[in-house]
Amino acid sequence: MLDKIDALYEKFKTDINSVSKQADVLNLKSEVIGKKGSLSEILKSLKDATPEERKAIGPKSNQVKSEIEKLTQKKLQEIELIEINEKLAKNKIDFSLRNSMLERGLVAGGEHPVHQIQREVEDIFTSMGFDVLDGPHIEDDWHNFGALNIPETHPARDMQDTFWFKDMKHLLRTHTSTIQVRGMESRKPPFKFVGPGKVFRCERTDTTHEMCFHQLEGMMVGKDITVGNLIYFMKTLLKEIFKKDMEVRLRPGFFPFVEPGFELDIRWKKPGPGESKHSGWLELLPCGMVHPNVLRAGGIDPDEYNGFAFGLGLDRLVMVRYAIEDIRHLHSGDLRFNKQFAKF
Ligand code: FA5
DSSP, X not given: OHHHHHHHHHHHHHHHHTOOSHHHHHHHHHHHHSTTSHHHHHHHGGGGSOHHHHHHHHHHHHHHHHHHHHHHHHHHHHHHHHHHHHHHXXXXXOTHHHHHHHHTTOOOOOOOHHHHHHHHHHHHHHHTTXXXXXXXSEEEHHHHTGGGTOOTTOGGGGGSOOOBOTTSSEEEOSSTHHHHHHXXXXXXXXXXXXXXXXXXXXXXXXXXXXXXXXXXXXXEEESSOOHHHHHHHHHHHHHHHXXXXXXXXXXXXXXXXXXXXXXXXXXXXXXXXXXXTTSEEEXXXXXXXXXXXXXXXXXXXXXTOEEEEEEEEHHHHHXXXXXXXXXXXXXXXXXXXXXXXXXX
8 A cells, every 4th residue: 555655646746747737736636635536545445454554554645645735836836937927028028119119200108298297296295295195087966066065056066167967966076176075084184185187177168278177186184274384385386396486476266165265376478479368377276274164074173173275277387387378289189299298
């Protein structure tokens, strides 16, 4: 019997070398040391063995089992490594490809200027301890309006023309203030975060208005936060983006979700011939102190905490930085326009 066990082990050692799939390795193992494997078969005739053999067979079969387990594991790891290397070789990035594309006159892609500026603004805020949050494009009434102190009958709903879904319960978010609501739902004060993203409004386009554009929301909630804190962060943002002091003006502005609310406009010389009503000042960054009803809706006690919020127009920020006369260039898909911003 001992010889049979030895033979079975030797055969396993040979067989395992000839398989290359993990499933085959596992099958082979179970054919030998599985419940109905050949080792169990041999052990069935234990009653016919001599007493000396019986003493030796227990340790022997345990030793063989453990060796077979070890060989199986080793083989499985080898196969896994081979598979990983094959995958890597298949998906390998060919760095020479870009050069050969350029030689053939093909143009490599680049990041859109709105996304470039979005990342810059995110970096500025993360360096000041803000988190970056995300939120869905398709929202419900509560996150876009209700929780922001805009009940159903409130005329402020008309301030932003909305793309509603047929159920009249869901909509394409009209502003990133929805991220404020989601941020409050998911954390406890004190906190500060920004939330960038696309927003949608069913409105007529012109040189400074698009139907689909980008905003970056910001919110800071804590104890004893003041308008002074708000202005500090707004000034720091603009200074870091433009690398110089920009001429801005702050004027009262109405938004149901802040009190007091402000419009922050930036001095903007519209390039090109002809003046438009937008030349001079451009509405860029409305902001204010978060309304107590909004804090309440987010589960925060307004007697204990307060805060500020702002909503930056990213496409307009790009317009001011690069002296772009018409916002519609940005999403026109015109490669001649886009190529100017490729960072290659
Ligand atoms: C809002 O959307 C508020 N949710 C912002 C806010 C947040 C205020 C927190 C207070 C506190 P408004 O509709 O003004 O506000 O839009 C904010 C900014 O987005 C504007 O100043 C502008 O820079 C940009 N913006 C607005 N409409 C358009 C448009 N149609 N095309 C391009 N940019 C736009």
